Amino acid sequence: MIVPVQATRWMGDMGPRQFQSAYVAVTALLLILPICGTTAVAISAEPAARAFPADIALTLTNELPFERKAEPVTCGVPLARGFVSRADDLTLLDPDGRATAVQVMTTSTYKDGTPRWVLLDFQADLPAGGETVYRLSRGPRSPVSKDISYRLDAGVAEIDTQAARFRIDTRRFRLFDSVVVNGRELLAGARNGGVVLQEEDGSRHTGDDVPAEANFEDAGPMSVVLAVRGQICPGGKLPIADYVCRMHFYAGRSEVRVSFTLRNPAAHRHPGNVWDLGSGGSVFMEDFSLLFPLVHDHWISRVGVAPDRPAVAATKLYQDSSGGPNWNSANHIDKDYKVRTSFRGYRIHEAGGVASEGNRADGWLHVSSDVGGVAVGVRDFWQNFPKTLELKGNELRVGLWPHEFAGVHEMLGGEQKTHEILFVFHDAETSDQAIEQRMKAFHRPLYAMPDPQAIYATRAFWPTGPLDRERFEMLEQTCDTFVYPVGGGRASVITKWDQIDEFGWRHFGDTFADNEVSPGRMVEDFPEHHFGRQPISHFGNEYDVNYGVMLQGLRRGDPRWMWMADVLCRHYADICIYHSDAEPAEPYRHGPFTHTTHDTAAFRSTHRMYPSETGKYGLRYASGGPNAGHCYVASLAQHYYLTGDRTSREAFLEVADWTVHSPWFTNMMMGDKRGIGNFLMTHVYAYQLTNDRKYYDAAVKMIDYVQQPFEGLGATLFVKAAGRFLDVKIENDEIDADCQKALAKMLLFGDFYLELTDDKPNRWLEQACFYSELLFTCYIHAPDDHPNRERYFAQGKSLMDQSQSRWPGTYRATKTLIMCFANTGAYFRALDIDWE
Structure with a gap:
């Protein structure tokens, strides 16, 4: 039997009592779960990667030139398993270390019922043009002097x-x-x-x-x-x-x-x-x-x-x-x-x-x-x-x-x-x-930024690793340009908003798909819709831009990134999901729209992919509606956890139900193989959010659907989603047949990718990230004695090492940025393990 090495690493995050319970559970499962064609592997006693802090610093920044007194703040905080047994055991300390009034609501739990995410409501005092730090800790809570x-x-x-x-x-x-x-x-x-x-x-x-x-x-x-x-x-x-x-x-x-x-x-x-x-x-x-x-x-x-x-x-x-x-x-x-x-x-x-x-x-x-x-x-x-x-x-x-x-x-x-x-x-x-x-x-909302150490220790955003501007200077600086203009070009996603005027009630919160190139005849016919040959088109959260922005903001502890993530998620929940029961074509009801189709301006399609003009120019993709291959909604669940935004929660579950009940799922009409991983990731997040078994069963069905490894972007999306599934199983002490199956299929992809001779990673910088992310994810989860574990690491690192000189440190197209900074988490984590 293959046991995920992450099971043992994760145990190190626990206290002694939780560790003993988990060890007994895993050992028992080793005895009662023989799996055909697998080999028993000893569990390593590797310690946890990051210890959870004794309390969690929440940093608030005020850029305005006056004090902000008793201003309402709502923020979500992830907790390590066993940090407290119930939300009532948490208290909030003000900058002077005194307990201050706080309201705490549990928004997600571990299997044993202990809080996994909590939502805080409190009122903060901030100095003019400065920052202040509150701390979430264990202890008696301060009473509310004026309650509602x-x-x-x-x-x-x-x-x-x-x-x-x-x-x-x-x-x-x-x-x-x-x-x-x-x-x-x-x-x-x-x-x-x-x-x-x-x-x-x-x-x-x-x-x-x-x-x-x-x-x-x-x-x-x-x-x-x-x-x-x-x-x-x-x-x-x-x-x-x-x-x-x-x-x-x-x-x-x-x-x-x-x-x-x-x-x-x-x-x-x-x-x-x-x-x-x-x-x-x-x-x-x-x-x-x-x-x-x-x-x-x-x-x-x-x-x-x-x-x-x-x-x-x-x-x-x-x-x-x-x-x-x-x-x-x-x-x-x-x-x-x-x-x-x-x-x-x-x-x-x-x-x-x-x-x-x-x-x-x-x-x-x-x-x-x-x-x-x-x-x-x-x-x-x-x-x-x-x-x-x-x-x-x-x-x-x-x-x-x-x-x-x-x-x-x-x-x-x-x-x-x-x-x-x-x-x-x-x-x-x-x-x-x-x-x-x-x-x-x-107009300058406050974001309470949790200590990045708490993020690393909880697997709330996982896998990832600490911000490191020494080892990854050009990569980190290139990622910065999503929000901050860096280098001679002085460009960022925000400056690109101005280029096409990505504003107005419908547009604000999407990003310019500035990687696209229109046919010459379209440019000649519609010059006002182009900048050179770049069409005015929308990226539409492809590859879950929003998740990547949240992750990078949390790694940096930077509220500007969190403002950006907030804006993007609000737009996506409203505009990019088909909120209709009345649609006669069942596969489309409540599904997510994708980016403007390739090689064209958006014209009158706004954020619904396919303008009628596509039929005039012989484009590859000229029609269609919501589909599985572009279902990137995990960020909406994370947005809810971080902000308490119920619109995001409802939009996420709307799409999650679509993935379970729609013919896209029941008939396996995946559109392209990216849909398999997209659906699996959605099911895993929905199960964590609701504990509803239907989402778990749907996740297992998606894993069963994969019989052989395949190449392409969909392969990385499946492996990442399978990794998330394993994380949840390990959190829940469920090292069972489903866990074993997911790991075995993940490693099939790793072995398959070791033998590929495709030169795409050398042609596309973002493709190098996708290839290496798959290999590093397999490395993170493979048992220590798996014969290919070190090869996963070596080949993934070779790809990323070759890419180091190609990071410009300045703005690249939105697609390049998001495919890179949302697909380097396993790289950061794997190197973190290697350094430990």
Whole structure:
């Protein structure tokens, strides 16, 4: 019997009692699980690679020039098995080492029920322009001085944060029905407010036509989330839109963070199996706004546009375009091939006219009077253009798809978009400066970065190794360029966003597929869609860009990377998954779309792969929909663990269920062999997240599906997913027949790759990473006495050594970067083992 060497390495992470239990379990399994054609292998007593820290440092960085006091922070932290037996045993220490109030929720457990991931809610103090460190430790927890009370009765929710009282009637949902601060009501009832959608023909519909469903999520003493799910059903007909509104309330604070998702549940019609704008099934909106009637008509309003500029008196802020150098890019064509942006940037209106204008607004609006006031901001305001914030009479308006835009807003069938909005209600004593600072802080979200040692010791992101700029100088520096411009070219993924103007509510969060080259005739026919021969096209999270960005951010402890990962995951969960039950072609329902197909501009296909133009130029790939070969969703599960974002969790499980129930799985219509590993990886993450056996059984079925090793990118994806499956089995002390089978099939690929004579690794830098990642993964998991274990290491290292001189230390195409930094984790880990 072959026993994974990682089983013994992982035991070293345990305390003595857990180690003894695991050793007995593995030894017993050696006796009772004879496997035909295998050989018994002794278990090595190799120690753990990294000891789990006694407590976990959480570093917060404030880049703003003022202090941030008691600011709500939500963050996920992975725990080593046995670190605590239950979440109640955890405490949070402030920078002075004193226990501070914290809410802890377990989001994933080990098999024995102990926490694997926990989600923290606390309130942090940060110095101006500096950083601070909190620590998660074991011990008694500090009591909450001002906790939240909440109730939901007969469809009416009431929340008291000790700083404000809120009432929300979900039977006729209009967001807030009542907000009371310091004994004063700020709203004039919600009869004329709430969720309002105006169609292209002028018909106006509200979100209170039918009762909504509501429940409290993630509720505790520090924060409460009210989730409201409803539909916009004009005249009792079929819904034209669904919505999910999550309202986050915080102890001792009078602010509410709202996550509002609007979805078109209809099917996208795709004649000829191309997925263009205007092809059918879309909702066309003239306007979609959230309206709030205030208690009287006498308000002073101010708008803010940047962290380094003071607010100015105004009644409306409107962002028409990104404000970038290519603000009118062909990236923004509509169904009629028209770009509808009207001017560069934003305009501020006062007394009916334009008072000032600029390029990019971190937008917020503050209205106040003698009874108090409210400020509202939309996260990533200019990036998600068009947007409006307006005070008109006594009505506060948040225009998420505003009528001020020259074109109609088209939401495709199965498409959704989530906006994050902050409302800060206050009394008459609160200063304008305090409100201004809070709104500026909202546009610079805090990310609590866990100690990288905790990441290495838990296998939460695995395999990987520590950041090492001495041994891997050029590789690490090349990876840096995903976020930071480095070297003479001064390019990064962020600067590439400006090149094609990858902004707007649909585009922001994808990346430019700048590795593509269009046919010469297409370039001649559509020069405005190209930079040289590079087409405007979208990468679409191929090879799970988002996972790689999270991993590199955690290795670096850098919040800028985590902001990028947050943006990418939000986009992918909304735009790149087909959120529709109505699609008649069952294999497509709830599946993920992929990148723009090769060798073409996106044109009107936006983020749905196949524009109709592909048929004109004899391209290799000219039609199709969601498919298994491009199912890269593990990052959404990890995003949920790190941030608590339920939209990502729901999107991940939506696709996970698709992988189990869709004909893509049941008939093994894998599209290409990448789908095998993609599905297996999805099943493993879904099983860890839910403990639902259906995902485990699906994973085993995918392993059974592989009978012989094969070559190509799909081989690496399968081996990596099989490695993840083994990690989970080892975590659960399950060294059984399924574990044995997965390891045996993994090593078949390793042996097969040792004999390949393909020169692709010498032609493609990223191919070298894929080949070596497969070999290093086999090395990590192979038993010490496996005859080819050292050959896996030697050949993998030879490939990477030959690649060292090819790392430029400057920006390469997005595809090269992601295939490299998301496929070097086993390399880092293998060399870490070698150095130990």
